[in-house]
Amino acid sequence: MPKNKSSLKMSPRQRVISKPRNYVFCYYVSGHGYGHATRVVQVASEILSLTRKHTLYIISNAPQFIFQGAINLGAKYRHALIDAGVQQPRAYTVDRYKTIEDLKTFLENRPEMIDRETAWLKEVKADIVLSDAPFLPCAAAFATGIPSAIVSNFTFDAVYNGLREGDDLDITINRLVEQVVEDYKKSELLIRLPGYIPMPSYSGTQLYPDLNVSVKPKLLNNGCSSVTNHNNRRNVVDVPLVVRKSKTPRDKVLSNLDIPKEIYDTHKILLVSFGGQNLVGIEDWGNPLPNGWIAIVCGDPKIKLPEKFYVCPRDAYIPDLTNAADAVMGKLGYGTCSECIGHKKPFIYVPRPQFIEELGLKRLMEIQGSSVEMPKEHFETGKWKNYILKAYGMPGVCEDVNKRLTHDGGKISAKLLENFLDNRVVTQRKSKNTNGFPLSKGAVAQLSYI
Known part of the structure; x- marks a missing residue:
């Protein structure tokens, strides 16, 4: 029986896209802090909400409950140690010696871990590895013969580099970071989130913080964007804010915390997102809050x-608490910053000079939100009042509507990744020597740049 004439006129790309595949995404998530996990839930949920029925695994040593929103949509959780992380005695301090010792031990076990992850990726028939933002999964994907993409505002090679202080430990740091950079270089694509810092494995991103820099996909004559492969040039695509939004009305959130209505109706609310481990000594502070304020403390402190x-x-669910608060106090982490911006809440932060990620997040808050810096000495002695009042007088959001980031970075990332795989399939069928992976115009039409 002759083929339909219209099908004969279809390009290889059109024939593949007319029979779209369902892909297997393997999303590796750092267990260092909850910020990685919370934004992964958003991106993973968007992937699982696409029209096609993709399979998605989340691999992390962060606790399973953080990923529950994506698990409810079908994500499969696997607990595994897949990154060395950073040792932080408190939310705003880093133990650089213990951090580098852990990294050294982790890299000594790298060959065995690569073998383990390669075998597992083959077992689940993975199509792509996503990383936020461990380095080892990029190497495991490369060894398996599948692509990997980093979805993050920073990579840990930059963090480890930021621990150099001009002493003998720097020699060890430099040596270890070389391996970390090489693993990240095995990724094919960087989906860069707002609040980014330079990423040593991606050339061109070192130009930050030049405000004129924006790394955009090259537009082809047909209006499509081009993403090139690992053997030629690896691309950076900037997306808008990936942010979780509140789901529960304010009154219900506060009532569920056993805060009387006559209290939350007559008081301003400070959300303290450090957790209880940083409030040791609070019994000696007196009242650190301004008159007419109450505080909600995250982390179930045992004091x-x-x-x-x-x-x-x-x-x-922290976005519900953020939405219910009048100001937020914490560290410069992506989850806290994005949720403050997303809910128009001013932010009081204690700086973390040893953690280089905060340079990008501080800039993000300056452009897109409102923030006040509090010295850790004032935080640790309860001298909060002036900082809270100063923050409360701020708008909590970029006042120039034309400069605001949109909050659909998760949706755009999901569609971009799906299109990346579609076009990779087409390109591989056409020729092993073809370098360009054109992305459909719809996947990048809404991209915003910080």
């Missing part, structure tokens, strides 16, 4: 808190 302080459960 006695003073009057006007309330505790939220360990697994509380």
